[in-house]
Amino acid sequence: MGERLLEVKDLSTHFFTHVGVVKAVNGVSFTLDREETIGIVGESGSGKTVAALSVMRLVPDPPGKIVAGDVRLAGRDLLALTEDEMRAVRGNDIAMIFQDPMTSLNPVFKVGDQIAEAIMLHQDKKKDEAWEMAAALLERVGIPDAKKRVNQYPFEFSGGMRQRAMIAMAISCNPDILIADEPTTALDVTIQAQIMDVIREMQTQFRSGVIMITHDLGVVAEIADKVMVMYGGRTVEYGPVDAIYYDPHHPYTWGLLGSLPRLDLAEKHRLQPIKGQPPDLLLLPPGCPFVGRCAYEVPRCRGEWPPLELVGPDHGVHCWIPVERRLEMRAGLPRFKEWVA
Numbered sequence: 001m002g003e004r005l006l007e008v009k010d011l012s013t014h015f016f017t018h019v020g021v022v023k024a025v026n027g028v029s030f031t032l033d034r035e036e037t038i039g040i041v042g043e044s045g046s047g048k049t050v051a052a053l054s055v056m057r058l059v060p061d062p063p064g065k066i067v068a069g070d071v072r073l074a075g076r077d078l079l080a081l082t083e084d085e086m087r088a089v090r091g092n093d094i095a096m097i098f099q100d101p102m103t104s105l106n107p108v109f110k111v112g113d114q115i116a117e118a119i120m121l122h123q124d125k126k127k128d129e130a131w132e133m134a135a136a137l138l139e140r141v142g143i144p145d146a147k148k149r150v151n152q153y154p155f156e157f158s159g160g161m162r163q164r165a166m167i168a169m170a171i172s173c174n175p176d177i178l179i180a181d182e183p184t185t186a187l188d189v190t191i192q193a194q195i196m197d198v199i200r201e202m203q204t205q206f207r208s209g210v211i212m213i214t215h216d217l218g219v220v221a222e223i224a225d226k227v228m229v230m231y232g233g234r235t236v237e238y239g240p241v242d243a244i245y246y247d248p249h250h251p252y253t254w255g256l257l258g259s260l261p262r263l264d265l266a267e268k269h270r271l272q273p274i275k276g277q278p279p280d281l282l283l284l285p286p287g288c289p290f291v292g293r294c295a296y297e298v299p300r301c302r303g304e305w306p307p308l309e310l311v312g313p314d315h316g317v318h319c320w321i322p323v324e325r326r327l328e329m330r331a332g333l334p335r336f337k338e339w340v341a
């Protein structure tokens with residue numbers, strides 16, 4: 001086992017709104033070691049961003065509150081830090097690429113100023129040098145004409161360029177942990193690959209741990225060492241990347257894998273979205289949030305949340321369906337054989 005950077009245990013974050021309590025994250029646990037990449041996957045609204053914002057302690061309060069759990073950075077209890085101490089952690093130790101680039105770019109300052117500012121704050125560089133580094137970083141994330149662009153304001157950038165500017169800002173401080181929330185969703189494929197390379201380079205150079213949040217299971221397969229599958233604010237399955245792709249145990253994970261576009265299959269077999277709607281987080285059932293959409297549910301699924309069941313080394317699943325039945329059903333999935341072959 002490598003050096004442990006982050007340990008998140010039983011994290012729960014709820015939003016106390018006027019219509020009720022939105023249970024966005026419910027008892028999520030994971031760890032991240034040096035040089036390791038964890039992929040967090042799950043469909044829209046499953047709590048991925050809120051889980052990441054909780055680690056950064058950036059959940060808007062009110063209405064949000066971390067109601068339970070433990071977040072430790074190299075043993076340090078992040079939930080017990082003062083706001084000043086936490087500010088030092090952000091940027092120095094943990095940086096986040098936000099899903100919405102405008103969250104971290106200030107519209108009234110030049111892009112170069114903002115990146116240079118981050119560099120000066122965290123790396124003790126003079127202004128000239130920081131500006132040069134900012135331009136170099138913009139170039140590295142694929143912004144054409146970077147020397148000119150550093151002098152522009154965020155509104156002069158396209159959405160994709162803003163995303164890249166934010167990535168440049170996040171990696172400028174060489175953080176121990178980089179949280180990337182859908183970093184490439186808005187970008188075209190060539191730029192996507194380039195961004196992934198930049199993140200990987202940074203990771204190798206600084207031995208960072210990376211938390212990659214994405215809908216794209218292709219990206220996860222490529223870069224993650226392990227995967228956490230979230231649904232309705234819960235971790236339904238967790239394990240090494242190969243285990244998730246070749247030995248998935250949760251029916252929701254099967255659904256996710258089943259909805260992957262597969263160029264090697266005939267048209268009619270491609271892209272099968274999971275039927276039904278994600279659960280209303282205001283009215284979560286007491287049991288598994290996937291009930292109602294799961295084709296295999298047993299009566300117990302509606303009663304209580306299943307405990308963690310280990311099905312392989314560091315590979316766990318929360319599911320009431322007995323393991324023999326699960327394997328039987330999985331084998332019966334026509335499109336699935338390719339994944340488990």
Ligand SMILES: Nc1ncnc2c1ncn2[C@@H]1O[C@H](COP(=O)(O)OP(=O)(O)OP(=O)(O)O)[C@@H](O)[C@H]1O
Nearest residue numbers: 015022024043044045046047048049050051060281
């Ligand atoms: N400020 C807020 N007030 C109330 N509810 C919120 C707030 N922020 C997030 N939520 C709720 O928390 C739940 C989880 O949201 P989250 O953004 O973590 O989903 P996600 O998995 O990141 O989805 P996506 O893939 O679309 O980014 C959602 O139901 C969302 O409506």
Ligand SMILES: [Mg+2]
Nearest residue numbers: 048049050099
């Ligand atoms: Mg999100």
